[in-house]
Each structure stands twice: as structure tokens, then as C-alpha cells.
Amino acid sequence: MFSRKAIIRLSTVFAIISWVGLLFTDLSVVFSATNNLKPGISADIPPVMLSLFILSLFIFFKYRIEKAESINFVDLLWKVFVTGLITTIVSLAFRLFLNLLGSTKLVQNVIFLDFIYLINLGLICSFLISTFIVWKRLILYQKSKFLLTVWQIFEYSLLFSLLYNVLPIPAVRDLEEYYSVLLVLMGVFLSANMKWVAYLNFKQKWKSILLIALAMFYLGYFAFTLFSLASDIAASTAAFADFRSNVFITSLIAFIFIYALFSLLVILFNLPTSSVFEQKLEEVVNFQRLSQSIQTEQSEERVYDILLESAVSTVFADAAWIEISSNGQKSQFYTQGITVKEIEAIKKHISDNNVRGVLDRSSDKTINLNKYLSTLKGSRFRSIMAFPIYVKNQQLGTLALLKDVSDGFNKEMTKIIDTFTNQAGISIENFRLLSEALENERYKEELKIAKRVQSSLLPKVLDHDGDYEIMAFSEAADEVGGDYYDSYRVGKYKIALVISDVSGKGTSAAFHMSQMKGIFHSLAQLDLSPKDFLVRANKALSFCLDKASFITTSFFVINSKSKTVEFARAGHCPTLFYDAEHDQASYFQNKGLGLGILRNDEFGNYIQTNTFHYKCGDIVVLYTDGITEAKNAKGEEFGYERLQKFIERVHKKSVQEIQKDLIRELYEFSGTRSIDDDYTTLIIKFK
Numbered sequence: 188m189f190s191r192k193a194i195i196r197l198s199t200v201f202a203i204i205s206w207v208g209l210l211f212t213d214l215s216v217v218f219s220a221t222n223n224l225k226p227g228i229s230a231d232i233p234p235v236m237l238s239l240f241i242l243s244l245f246i247f248f249k250y251r252i253e254k255a256e257s258i259n260f261v262d263l264l265w266k267v268f269v270t271g272l273i274t275t276i277v278s279l280a281f282r283l284f285l286n287l288l289g290s291t292k293l294v295q296n297v298i299f300l301d302f303i304y305l306i307n308l309g310l311i312c313s314f315l316i317s318t319f320i321v322w323k324r325l326i327l328y329q330k331s332k333f334l335l336t337v338w339q340i341f342e343y344s345l346l347f348s349l350l351y352n353v354l355p356i357p358a359v360r361d362l363e364e365y366y367s368v369l370l371v372l373m374g375v376f377l378s379a380n381m382k383w384v385a386y387l388n389f390k391q392k393w394k395s396i397l398l399i400a401l402a403m404f405y406l407g408y409f410a411f412t413l414f415s416l417a418s419d420i421a422a423s424t425a426a427f428a429d430f431r432s433n434v435f436i437t438s439l440i441a442f443i444f445i446y447a448l449f450s451l452l453v454i455l456f457n458l459p460t461s462s463v464f465e466q467k468l469e470e471v472v473n474f475q476r477l478s479q480s481i482q483t484e485q486s487e488e489r490v491y492d493i494l495l496e497s498a499v500s501t502v503f504a505d506a507a508w509i510e511i512s513s514n515g516q517k518s519q520f521y522t523q524g525i526t527v528k529e530i531e532a533i534k535k536h537i538s539d540n541n542v543r544g545v546l547d548r549s550s551d552k553t554i555n556l557n558k559y560l561s562t563l564k565g566s567r568f569r570s571i572m573a574f575p576i577y578v579k580n581q582q583l584g585t586l587a588l589l590k591d592v593s594d595g596f597n598k599e600m601t602k603i604i605d606t607f608t609n610q611a612g613i614s615i616e617n618f619r620l621l622s623e624a625l626e627n628e629r630y631k632e633e634l635k636i637a638k639r640v641q642s643s644l645l646p647k648v649l650d651h652d653g654d655y656e657i658m659a660f661s662e663a664a665d666e667v668g669g670d671y672y673d674s675y676r677v678g679k680y681k682i683a684l685v686i687s688d689v690s691g692k693g694t695s696a697a698f699h700m701s702q703m704k705g706i707f708h709s710l711a712q713l714d715l716s717p718k719d720f721l722v723r724a725n726k727a728l729s730f731c732l733d734k735a736s737f738i739t740t741s742f743f744v745i746n747s748k749s750k751t752v753e754f755a756r757a758g759h760c761p762t763l764f765y766d767a768e769h770d771q772a773s774y775f776q777n778k779g780l781g782l783g784i785l786r787n788d789e790f791g792n793y794i795q796t797n798t799f800h801y802k803c804g805d806i807v808v809l810y811t812d813g814i815t816e817a818k819n820a821k822g823e824e825f826g827y828e829r830l831q832k833f834i835e836r837v838h839k840k841s842v843q844e845i846q847k848d849l850i851r852e853l854y855e856f857s858g859t860r861s862i863d864d865d866y867t868t869l870i871i872k873f874k
Contacts (some may be wrong), residue, residue, distance in 0.1 A: 202243035209236035271405035374442035570595035669696035670867035675711035680748035717755035737783035767804030813864035
């Protein structure tokens with residue numbers, strides 16, 4: 188089997204031979220036609236040589252660019268620029284030569300013009316095919332099976348169009364226009380795939396705009412040059428390799444121009460926005476949610492399940508497994524979309540082929556097993572990447588992700604999953620350390636102290652006035668929890684309410700709560716709007732919280748004079764509001780980002796303030812996620828809908844009765860007094 192370098196060399200040789208053949212045969216045909224001589228070479232030979240030349244170039248650039256390891260988008264566009272620059276300079280050199288000749292007989296000679304035309308035809312074919320391969324890599328970034336199938340149909344249809352040059356059948360010739368339209372429509376459909384643009388930073392976007400604009404300039408220049416030369420030659424004779432009747436070249440020009448135009452517009456429209464920043468921010472939020480979920484679990488097995496689910500959903504993997512190895516014990520597997528039998532087959536195949544650096548992680552983490560998995564009979568997977576899970580610098584297990592297409596993973600995915608596995612290792616290590624610490628008296632004493640601290644943080648009596656009744660309830664899952672609530676009188680007619688949930692739990696959560704309470708109390712005296720309150724709180728907490736911690740908060744200001752409630756949410760659970768006039772409960776869906784997640788001046792852009800007028804009988808329910816995520820024996824959550832229906836059912840009762848019934852219903856639903864997460868509610872009923 189030929190190596191990649193050998194195929195590149197062979198295709199180069201064939202391209203040169205076929206172009207020389209095209210030059211010789213086409214010039215011979217044109218010479219015979221202009222001199223009314225009997226042609227020594229059939230007029231069907233030049234189109235055949237042109238098709239062979241195009242096919243050789245296609246193979247050359249396919250192995251030169253498509254099989255290259257680099258996936259840097261700007262580097263790929265740079266290849267288009269360099270190829271276009273070289274071919275344009277060569278073309279301009281011949282154009283300058285023509286201008287220097289002026290109006291001499293040589294310039295008017297059809298044979299000489301055809302020679303210049305064929306050189307430009309070879310140059311534009313090189314530029315078009317190299318750009319086509321680059322466009323392919325961009326379109327198939329984060330590819331799916333459907334997208335890969337559509338692209339293959341498009342690519343093979345383009346190559347099939349080369350047969351039009353070698354099949355001089357009238358019936359086939361009549362279908363050229365319809366076939367070209369079909370290829371253009373497929374190109375337009377594929378041009379909608381622009382996922383790579385989202386991964387460009389601001390500087391890369393500007394570079395990409397410049398490179399794509401230059402590529403469009405090259406395309407326009409070659410099209411103009413070839414059209415003008417072809418028109419001049421056709422005026423004297425029609426017996427030449429006219430590219431205007433070549434379906435492959437014209438369709439490729441249209442596709443490259445359409446995708447370049449789409450790319451240019453998409454990048455320009457994305458340039459003034461923060462789409463990439465928002466995407467990175469979403470990844471950070473997902474990571475924080477993963478961290479918080481892991482920290483609140485009660486077993487290592489659940490940590491592995493969460494890691495598996497998060498990794499698969501993040502990189503759109505088709506299957507995955509985690510293998511946990513214990514000294515002297517049989518390996519334990521956690522799987523999704525794959526059986527243990529398939530796992531053993533893949534591991535045996537890797538071992539039989541003596542492949543290193545994948546499951547054993549002895550080399551670069553971006554390694555891909557495409558060429559090995561493709562030889563595994565009966566396997567539906569073609570891409571794999573694996574990551575070790577370390578606890579205390581010792582490998583505890585391995586996370587492996589698989590896809591059913593080749594080159595299914597990229598470096599961005601690798602970085603994200605590597606971060607997830609590192610966090611999982613830290614969480615497991617913390618879980619084990621916590622379990623060990625709970626076995627000694629020193630840690631018990633610390634928990635007692637933390638419990639007293641937390642108890643002192645929560646108010647015994649909440650500020651309120653005659654317009655409404657208010658009742659709070661809080662119970663920690665462990666000795667200490669991360670939930671917090673409080674009230675502040677900020678004016679004669681204004682009272683502020685706050686409810687918060689600190690990520691994690693234990694002594695660190697209690698410590699963060701004490702810091703948060705001091706900051707909130709200081710800011711409350713300034714009589715700020717909810718948005719300004721959260722923005723200043725975020726700035727202050729950014730200096731206190733460690734990077735792995737954040738706080739979700741809802742802040743309300745009740746004005747009994749104007750009968751209004753103004754509020755904002757910082758990543759907290761949506762507030763439940765019962766409208767007495769319409770006898771219906773619903774959730775406020777205003778956006779907000781947790782305190783400490785984004786630690787710069789952009790935080791205020793992610794906070795939304797709402798205001799509503801309250802009436803007699805209206806009810807506001809503030810709560811933490813322990814309420815809605817409480818589970819029963821079947822693993823079902825209490826959920827938002829069940830909480831909403833509960834309030835609609837008991838809205839006529841007093842606030843004390845509503846709270847009592849809610850806690851009782853929660854314990855009846857879960858079937859146990861032992862809770863998995865903190866329960867905290869703050870219920871307000873307006874008179």
C-alpha cells in the first residue's frame with residue numbers, strides 16, 4: 188500500500204504529464220482547425236487530458252491538505268491565500284508579457300493565445316481544487332454522520348461530472364445545465380455549515396476576513412482572465428478546451444464563491460458580538476454545574492455516572508466507558524452506548540496491534556485511533572480518545588469516548604474533557620478525604636463549630652410590614668449546608684429579601700456564607716436596585732471566593748407604598764409566583780449568572796431586572812434547588828411542576844400553613860427524613 192508521500196509524488200507526476208498532454212493535444216487541434224488541415228489528433232482527446240489533469244490535482248491536494256494533521260482554521264485559510272498568491276503571480280507575469288508585446292502579430296496568434304489560456308486554466312484548476320479541499324475541512328468540522336454522507340454525495344457527484352468531458356453523447360450533453368444546477372444547490376446547502384467560525388477569536392476573525400476576501404479576489408481575477416481569453420480564442424475557432432462548458436470547473440467556481448461569501452458574511456456579523464465569549468462562558472457554567480453536582484453526591488459511583496454523562500453530551504460522542512481498576516480486583520466498567528463485550532474487543536485489538544499512548548496515555552493526549560479502529564471488523568466506531576482519572580497522582584481509571592466517524596474529535600473537545608476528568612479526580616479525592624475526616628473527633632468538632640456559625644448567619648426574625656406575611660424554613664443535608672436567606676429594611680416602605688445557595692457544602696460553604704453575609708449587609712444599606720446590588724456583590728465576592736466556588740442568589744425589594752416588587756436573579760432557581768387575580772401560578776424566567784462565575788465588568792450584561800405589582804392574595808415562593816431536586820425511591824424529582832400545582836392547591840391557607848404543608852409533602856414524597864440536598868424556602872403572601 189502506498190504511503191502518503193508516495194501518493195503525493197505520483198499525483199504530481201501524473202498532473203504534470205496530463206497537463207503537458209493537454210497542452211500538446213489542444214494546440215494541435217487548434218492549429219489544425221485554424222489552418223483548415225485534417226486533424227492528426229481527435230478533438231475528444233484534450234477534454235480527456237483535462238479530466239485526468241483535474242483528477243491528478245484532486246488526489247494531490249487531498250493528501251497534501253486534507254490528510255495533514257493541523258486543524259488551525261487560520262492556517263487552512265493561509266494555505267488558500269498562498270496557493271492563490273502563487274498562481275496569481277504566475278498568471279500576472281504572463282499577462283504582463285502579453286501587454287509588453289502590444290499589438291504584435293504574436294498576440295493576435297490563436298495558437299499563442301491558446302498556450303497562455305491553457306497555462307491560466309492549469310493555474311485556476313490548482314487554486315480551485317486546493318480551496319475545495321480546505322472548504323471541506325472547514326465544513327466537516329464537528330461533523331455528523333448525516334453531514335458526512337451529504338458531503339460524500341456532493342464530492343462524488345463533482346468527480347462524476349468529469350465524465351461529461353469524455354462522453355460526447357448528445358443526450359448526456361443535454362443534461363449538463365440541470366446537473367450543474369443540482370451541484371450548485373448541494374453546494375449552497377453545505378455552505379450553511381459554519382461551526383468553525385465560533386471558535387475564532389477577535390484577531391483570528393480579522394485575519395480570516397482578509398484571507399477570504401483575497402481568495403474571492405483571486406477567484407474573480409481568474410474567472411475574468413479565463414473568460415476574456417476564451418472569448419478571444421472562440422472568435423477564431425471553437426476547437427479548444429473551453430472551460431465554460433466544463434461542469435466540474437464552473438460548479439467548483441460557484442461553490443467556492445458561495446462558501447467564501449457565506450463565510451465572509453458570517454464572520455462579519457459575528458465580529459462585533461461576543462458569541463465566542465458566550466460559548467466559553469457556557470462551558471465554564473457547565474463545568475461549575477458538574478463540579479457542584481459531583482460535590483453533592485454521596486458515592487463515587489455517582490461521580491463516575493455524572494462524569495460519563497457530561498463528557499458524552501459535551502463532545503457529542505456516540506458511546507463511552509469508564510474503567511476503574513483496583514489493586515488485585517477485577518476492573519469495574521461504567522458504560523453508555525456500548526457493551527462490555529465491545530470494550531474488550533477494542534482493548535484486545537489495541538493490544539494485538541501493539542498501539543501505545545491511547546488507553547495507557549503514554550504520549551500526546553490528542554492521539555486518534557482511526558487507522559486501527561477501521562481495521563476492527565464488526566465494530567461500529569471509527570474514532571476514540573481516552574483520558575486517565577488521577578487521584579493523589581495515581582491513575583484510578585480511564586475515560587474513553589468513541590464516535591462512529593473518523594476524525595470525530597478535535598483539540599477543543601480534548602481540552603474540555605481533560606478539564607472534566609481532572610475535576611472528577613479532584614472531587615473523588617475530596618470525597619475520600621471527607622470520608623476519612625468524618626471518622627475522627629477533630630473533624631466532628633469542626634463540624635460543630637461550622638454548624639454554630641451557620642446557625643448564627645440565618646436570622647431568627649425576618650423584617651416585614653403589614654402588607655404581607657413571610658415565613659422561612661431551612662434544613663441542611665449535613666451538619667452544615669450552603670443555603671442562606673435574610674431580610675433588610677432599606678427604607679420606610681422598602682424591605683429587601685435575599686436567598687442564596689453556595690456551591691458545595693461543609694465548612695467551606697459555611698465560611699463563604701459568613702463572607703457573603705457581611706458583604707450583603709454592607710450593600711443593603713446603600714438602597715441599591717437589585718441589579719446594582721448583584722453587580723457590586725459579584726465584584727466584592729470575586730476577591731473572596733476561590734476559583735472553584737460560586738453563589739446563586741435572588742434579590743427582591745418590596746415597596747409597600749407603590750405596591751411593587753423589583754427583583755433580579757443571579758443564577759438561582761426561578762421564582763414561583765401565584766397570581767390571585769387569575770388563580771394561576773407561574774415561574775419568572777429572567778436571566779442571570781451566578782456570583783463568582785464571571786469576574787469582570789461584563790457581569791452586569793447577564794443580569795435582568797423585573798418588576799410587578801402585587802395584589803391581595805398573591806404569593807411569592809423563593810427556594811433552593813434542594814426542593815425541586817428532592818427524589819423519591821424511584822429516582823423521580825419533586826420538580827417545578829409539582830411545586831407549582833402545590834401552591835395552586837393551598838393558596839387560600841396562611842403562610843405558616845403553606846410552609847408546613849410543603850415540608851410535609853416533601854418528606855412524604857422522598858419517603859425519608861434523610862435528605863440529599865439542603866431544603867430552604869422563603870414564602871411571602873400579600874394581604
